[in-house]
Amino acid sequence: MTTILDRILKEKEKEVARLKKEYVDTDRGLDDQHRSLYNAFMNSNHLNVISEIKRASPSKGDIDVGVNPVEQAKQYVEAGAGAISVLTDTPFFKGTMDDLRKVREVVDVPILCKDFIIDTIQIDRAKASGADVILLIASALSQAELDQLYQYAKSKQLEVLFEVHNEEELAVAKEIGANIIGINNRDLKTFDVRLDVTEQLAGSITSPDTLIISESGFRTADDAERIVQTGARGILVGETLMRSDNLAEALANFKVSLVGERA
Numbered sequence: 001m002t003t004i005l006d007r008i009l010k011e012k013e014k015e016v017a018r019l020k021k022e023y024v025d026t027d028r029g030l031d032d033q034h035r036s037l038y039n040a041f042m043n044s045n046h047l048n049v050i051s052e053i054k055r056a057s058p059s060k061g062d063i064d065v066g067v068n069p070v071e072q073a074k075q076y077v078e079a080g081a082g083a084i085s086v087l088t089d090t091p092f093f094k095g096t097m098d099d100l101r102k103v104r105e106v107v108d109v110p111i112l113c114k115d116f117i118i119d120t121i122q123i124d125r126a127k128a129s130g131a132d133v134i135l136l137i138a139s140a141l142s143q144a145e146l147d148q149l150y151q152y153a154k155s156k157q158l159e160v161l162f163e164v165h166n167e168e169e170l171a172v173a174k175e176i177g178a179n180i181i182g183i184n185n186r187d188l189k190t191f192d193v194r195l196d197v198t199e200q201l202a203g204s205i206t207s208p209d210t211l212i213i214s215e216s217g218f219r220t221a222d223d224a225e226r227i228v229q230t231g232a233r234g235i236l237v238g239e240t241l242m243r244s245d246n247l248a249e250a251l252a253n254f255k256v257s258l259v260g261e262r263a
């Protein structure tokens, strides 16, 4: 059966083929600011939120296609976001690389380039557009390919959010040495979203030096309270924030104290 992830990856192959003909790398390595998601989240005493700019998605259709990414990003930071995620895929999420470039001009928090990366040329483009972190999805590639892209991103001073969904993918993340592991609660094949995916997997991450981010499906303060028990120090939230008419309240609900750091 062809899954949505298969379809997305097929489109990415075409995009990469186009990029290889057209893309000229403009990154001159002059941005030496090193906005580290890892350091910011590891040194915080509350759960931090990567707030996502998400115009549309395969599971929900249009969410806010006409959003102004610059205004949305500024409001996220004002409301207390620890980092911003920009969905840059166009065919399935209606985002653009231009969204990311514009957001970079107005915020100083770390920016995640949320895309489906299968080739180093996409990493070059993310870096040149102002990203600090890229996403690698374990279920999208072989271990050898993931390892190569991981090392390449690191050589470009980018951090990597290494996304897993099950124990096998988590084992790959550990072998590669990923220090930021995203546990996606959304099954990218069925769209089923369950916070217990993080609850089941986080216990197998025993290194205190690994930053755990729980991704997808966060709606309420209770969700945050639940997930903080797993050892996660960050969550990635898209749809709930995109639909919120009170971002300060929505983000405050998620920024619960970390376990062990409560008064």
Ligand SMILES: O=C(O)c1ccccc1NCC(=O)[C@H](O)[C@H](O)COP(=O)(O)O
Pocket: 004, 005, 052, 054, 057, 058, 059, 060, 184, 186, 188, 191, 215, 216, 217, 218, 236, 237, 238, 239, 240
């Ligand atoms: O969101 C989808 O429908 C989706 C489908 C296929 C691949 C990826 C998908 N989403 C990417 C994400 O991981 C989420 O945008 C992110 O974790 C935020 O999720 P949410 O807060 O549930 O919008």
